Amino acid sequence: MTEIPQITDSHCHLDFPDFEGRLGEVVRDAAKAGVTRMVTICTKLHNEPAVRAIAEAHPSVFYAAGTHPMSAATEPLVTVDQLVTLARHPKMVGIGETGLDYHYTADSAAVQQTSLRIHIEAARETGLPLIIHARDADDDMARILTEEYRKGVYTCVMHCFSSSAELARTALGLGFYLSMSGITAFPKSQELRDIFAAAPLDRILLETDAPYLAPPPHRGKRNEPAYTAHTARKAAETFGLPYPEFAARTQENFDRLFTKAARARKAA
Structure with missing residues (x-):
């Protein structure tokens, strides 16, 4: 029997109501598809417990915590100390998601930028990767990421990347990673696939952003970690690689960026 290539869903939201009462099944289905690790993302700190x-209950699940930019104006402003304290937990492996979203919440741009800079400082202090959400804010995003990097090095993944080629080049130039979601498998996403194809293979991650953005053949339905495999197979075509080789490379990339999760797997 041929072994299924292992991959990682680097960004999902398993605490959302879509998965209530189904987590065991979701994790098992993911494993059957070769998705042997997941990072579930806390977007509001009061949901962190x-x-x-969820991460504590499932060996294959890790988590990250932060304040989503669309909630930055309605949630208490997070502090560096809060994030650093949370990061002491053995299964917390990233800071965020944070970032800028001017599509629906441009009126809160100032507080989003403040929140982003706080998360960046926490990423520096903890050594954990920053998880960035960017939508319709490319110029400010590129500027802040660059300004902050000059103040002190940190690591970062541009989650569910679907922004411009210019922002991709800025992020890659800072040594950051780009994450491929189900959007990259949509038939009309060739321009986005071209952006990824121009990126170094060693900076590519995979994700679902479940329960959102399900790739074909599940588009329009609830997404879940198992479907990372559909995105990954289309992504392998984008890079002109056999699926097992592409899967292995993305695993190496995840381990390089999410070092805490990588250490946990070795210790298991």
């Missing part, structure tokens, strides 16, 4: 509990 629930997100942490």
